[in-house]
Amino acid sequence: xxxxxxxxxxxxxxxxxxxxxxxxxxxxxxxASVEDQKIVANKADPYERVNRKxxxxxxxxxxxxxxxxxxxxxxxxxxxxxxxVFNFYNNLKNxxxxxxxxxxAKFSQGAEDTGRFMVNSxxxxxxxxxxxxxxxxxxxxxxxxxxLAVWGVPRGPYMVLPLLGPVTARGxxxxxxxxxANPSSYVGAPVQLMSVLNTRANAEGSLKFIDEAALxxxxxxxxxxxxxxxxxxxxxxxxxxxxFEDDLGEESSSKTLADFNxxxxxxxxxxxxxxxxxxxxxxxxFENTAKSFQNAADKLEKLKK
Numbered sequence: 670x671x672x673x674x675x676x677x678x679x680x681x682x683x684x685x686x687x688x689x690x691x692x693x694x695x696x697x698x699x700x701a702s703v704e705d706q707k708i709v710a711n712k713a714d715p716y717e718r719v720n721r722k723x724x725x726x727x728x729x730x731x732x733x734x735x736x737x738x739x740x741x742x743x744x745x746x747x748x749x750x751x752x753x754v755f756n757f758y759n760n761l762k763n764x765x766x767x768x769x770x771x772x773x774a775k776f777s778q779g780a781e782d783t784g785r786f787m788v789n790s791x792x793x794x795x796x797x798x799x800x801x802x803x804x805x806x807x808x809x810x811x812x813x814x815x816x817l818a819v820w821g822v823p824r825g826p827y828m829v830l831p832l833l834g835p836v837t838a839r840g841x842x843x844x845x846x847x848x849x850a851n852p853s854s855y856v857g858a859p860v861q862l863m864s865v866l867n868t869r870a871n872a873e874g875s876l877k878f879i880d881e882a883a884l885x886x887x888x889x890x891x892x893x894x895x896x897x898x899x900x901x902x903x904x905x906x907x908x909x910x911x912x913f914e915d916d917l918g919e920e921s922s923s924k925t926l927a928d929f930n931x932x933x934x935x936x937x938x939x940x941x942x943x944x945x946x947x948x949x950x951x952x953x954x955f956e957n958t959a960k961s962f963q964n965a966a967d968k969l970e971k972l973k974k
Contacts, residue, residue, distance in 0.1 A: 713827050720829040724887050735869055743870040753797040754867045760789045760796025761853050768850055769811035773819045782809055814843030818902035827891055835894040
């Protein structure tokens with residue numbers, strides 16, 4: 670994966686949707702000069718001329734509104750608070766992850782993600798502390814756009830939306846489903862604003878990297894976004910995805926992914942059984958530990974008497 674792709678792994682899908690929207694706002698003088706260049710036809714980006722105009726609009730919005738507010742937030746907010754806010758929203762996002770695990774027949778991963786959500790929601794103080802990571806339960810990233818890809822829905826054209834930024838045709842219904850399934854979507858605007866602000870503040874370094882390193886920030890953002898989405902849809906097999914789409918076409922590639930998931934169904938079911946057994950063992954260990962603490966407390970009480 671690219672440098673941008675590696676950065677994407679540290680953020681949730683919804684948060685990356687916001688970050689990439691803000692990445693789509695980068696351009697400044699460099700983007701202005703690009704408009705004078707000849708736009709090269711790109712099969713994935715048939716609306717490039719319009720997309721670049723929206724890209725420039727988002728750029729000004731970020732420069733004059735989002736960036737100053739985010740910098741002020743970062744200046745007055747301690748790092749541990751920013752980490753806690755990120756962990757809290759990332760934990761809520763695991764509800765979406767589990768739903769899409771099931772829809773993609775990734776049952777063993779679904780069991781792990783359920784365990785991650787339960788551990789962080791209890792021991793992690795509603796997700797503010799990422800206890801699950803310390804226990805070896807890594808964060809997975811599944812969303813409904815990936816599910817649609819597994820089901821064989823073509824990616825469709827790349828677009829840049831006002832305020833929302835980069836998206837594909839397949840990603841639009843995916844984002845609607847993910848938003849509806851995420852509990853944070855139903856809280857007040859101030860709470861949602863905190864999530865967006867926190868994400869924008871933590872993305873500052875990466876956004877500057879795009880602005881300074883890319884000859885054409887628009888193309889850099891587009892290619893990084895599509896590579897990132899392809900990598901998610903194929904569980905990291907981005908090079909294979911590129912070969913599928915170049916040689917077989919997008920529709921054939923999606924069907925191949927769907928066939929792969931159907932063939933892996935039986936194996937995933939067995940993994941789910943194994944993981945379920947491991948969770949039962951963990952539960953038993955917790956019960957034994959609780960009994961040990963209770964016995965120790967009883968002995969202390971007797972000593973006091």
